[in-house]
Amino acid sequence: GDSVTQMEGPVTLSEEAFLTINCTYTATGYPSLFWYVQYPGEGLQLLLKATKADDKGSNKGFEATYRKETTSFHLEKGSVQVSDSAVYFCALSDSGGSNYKLTFGKGTLLTVNP
Amino acid sequence: GAGVSQSPSNKVTEKGKDVELRCDPISGHTALYWYRQSLGQGLEFLIYFQGNSAPDKSGLPSDRFSAERTGGSVSTLTIQRTQQEDSAVYLCASSDGSLRTDTQYFGPGTRLTVL
Numbered sequence: 001g002d003s004v005t006q007m008e009g010p011v012t013l014s015e016e017a018f019l020t021i022n023c024t025y026t027a028t029g030y031p032s033l034f035w036y037v038q039y040p041g042e043g044l045q046l047l048l049k050a051t052k053a054d055d056k057g058s059n060k061g062f063e064a065t066y067r068k069e070t071t072s073f074h075l076e077k078g079s080v081q082v083s084d085s086a087v088y089f090c091a092l093s094d095s096g097g098s099n100y101k102l103t104f105g106k107g108t109l110l111t112v113n114p
Numbered sequence: 115g116a117g118v119s120q121s122p123s124n125k126v127t128e129k130g131k132d133v134e135l136r137c138d139p140i141s142g143h144t145a146l147y148w149y150r151q152s153l154g155q156g157l158e159f160l161i162y163f164q165g166n167s168a169p170d171k172s173g174l175p176s177d178r179f180s181a182e183r184t185g186g187s188v189s190t191l192t193i194q195r196t197q198q199e200d201s202a203v204y205l206c207a208s209s210d211g212s213l214r215t216d217t218q219y220f221g222p223g224t225r226l227t228v229l
Contacts (some may be wrong), residue, residue, distance in 0.1 A: 044220040104157035
């Protein structure tokens with residue numbers, strides 16, 4: 001079945017540091033890939049997505065590139081801010097069948113200190 | 115327009131009682147999903163609706179769990195004879211439902227605590 005593996009953290013960085021959160025996946029079809037973010041006390045929000053190989057999703061300074069050859073979708077940001085402190089979830093939606101349910105990784109807690 | 119709403123936001127119940135959780139999706143969204151977020155298991159898919167039918171119930175953990183959707187809109191997740199392991203945050207999401215690339219929009223969740 002489908003699965004997503006991401007580094008579990010927690011990750012603690014200083015402001016303006018470079019961020020990488022690794023994510024790899026296993027899927028039977030040709031999945032779409034997503035990063036969702038959950039800020040403290042808030043619901044899940046879509047951060048970015050990529051729908052086919054070599055696509056790059058980007059938003060709010062975050063980027064992730066869909067790498068089919070390595071089955072990866074690592075999240076990066078060049079300079080993190082305190083306001084980026086949140087839990088980040090990597091997820092996939094497989095094209096097999098008509099159900100586009102999301103399969104999530106375990107989540108990575110990011111804390112950014114000033 | 116309004117986002118996905120869920121009620122109640124918090125529910126505390128005693129073991130063995132039944133609970134109902136409600137989800138109001140974004141207007142016009144045909145697809146609706148229920149997920150569960152717990153410390154031990156992370157985020158898990160429970161059930162998927164397309165319109166009023168549920169073609170995929172594979173994530174429901176036991177026959178104590180059921181869900182329905184009426185009028186292609188509101189959905190109710192019912193847990194009968196609640197157990198302590200049912201304690202979790204129950205999330206609802208909706209999407210346009212026509213493409214696999216559609217964004218799923220999540221509600222704020224219902225935090226269920228079973229004493």
